[in-house]
Amino acid sequence: MKSAIVLSALAAASALSAPVSAGLIDARDGKEGDVNIGVDASGQLVIEFGGEPVALPAISGLLSGFGLDEPGFFALEEDEPDENIFVLGPGASIVLEVLSFDPALKAWTPGFADILDQPGDTWTIGAAPFDTHPFWHIDANDPTFIAPPGQSEWNATFRLLDTGTTGYLPSEPVTVTFTPEPGTLGLLIAAGLVGRRRRLNG
Numbered sequence: 583m584k585s586a587i588v589l590s591a592l593a594a595a596s597a598l599s600a601p602v603s604a605g606l607i608d609a610r611d612g613k614e615g616d617v618n619i620g621v622d623a624s625g626q627l628v629i630e631f632g633g634e635p636v637a638l639p640a641i642s643g644l645l646s647g648f649g650l651d652e653p654g655f656f657a658l659e660e661d662e663p664d665e666n667i668f669v670l671g672p673g674a675s676i677v678l679e680v681l682s683f684d685p686a687l688k689a690w691t692p693g694f695a696d697i698l699d700q701p702g703d704t705w706t707i708g709a710a711p712f713d714t715h716p717f718w719h720i721d722a723n724d725p726t727f728i729a730p731p732g733q734s735e736w737n738a739t740f741r742l743l744d745t746g747t748t749g750y751l752p753s754e755p756v757t758v759t760f761t762p763e764p765g766t767l768g769l770l771i772a773a774g775l776v777g778r779r780r781r782l783n784g
Contacts, residue, residue: 613656616713617756619676619742620658620667627676627742627753628667630658635735637763638720647686647722648762654715655707670710675746678705680738681755685726687736690717709746718760736760 618630631653638648655678661668670676680703683689689698691705692714698705707714720736721727739757744750 615652616654616656617758618656618658619670619710619753620662621670621674621748621750622666622668624751625749626751627744629742629753629756630665630667631756631758635759635761636718638718638760639763641719645719645721647720647724647727648760649717649719651715651717653718653758654713657710657712659711670750671748673709673747674744674750675709676707676712677743677745678707678740679743679752680704680740682737682739684736684738686721686724686728687738687760688719688721688724689738690719692716704743706745707742718758720760720762730762734761 615632620628620630622628636650636653638650641647641649655676657676658667658669678698680698680701682701683699687699689705690696691698694717696705697703698716705716718738722729737757737759739755741755742753744752
């Protein structure tokens with residue numbers, strides 16, 4: 583993980599200025615739109631996620647591009663025996679490990695303390711119960727960023743580990759796909775033009 587370059591409070595203020603997404607996943611549905619985490623009867627961590635692309639609204643300011651703090655990570659609160667998924671036991675400590683992120687895609691850990699974007703980056707989510715939300719960010723200032731329609735999807739692939747006393751087996755890899763929220767690209771372009779004019783006039 584790399585240390586965040588901007589101050590946490592300022593970055594958070596920038597993120598909160600973004601509109602709430604009304605995209606392909608309801609960003610405020612809690613468990614329904616989150617990455618839900620449990621364990622199966624064999625002791626392997628299990629991830630439940632709908633798999634639909636997540637639409638990110640345009641953002642500008644200290645963070646530019648597209649971003650939202652959804653989906654989050656939610657520890658299941660009730661057993662689902664019909665699905666062979668059970669709540670995490672006491673002593674489990676969940677860690678997210680990045681397997682691959684598409685260029686220009688980043689995940690800021692809560693508090694904007696660290697960035698996840700390289701294979702091997704890790705984030706300690708911790709013990710259950712938890713309901714925690716990183717900030718997913720398609721960074722328009724990244725040199726590798728390709729604006730739509732040149733690129734319309736960005737993928738984050740990761741798995742979950744247990745570093746606690748329960749010693750659960752790692753989860754299978756899961757990929758979350760992000761896409762710019764329809765209709766917001768123009769807002770990003772407009773914000774960039776305004777910023778360019780200000781620099782030229784300055």
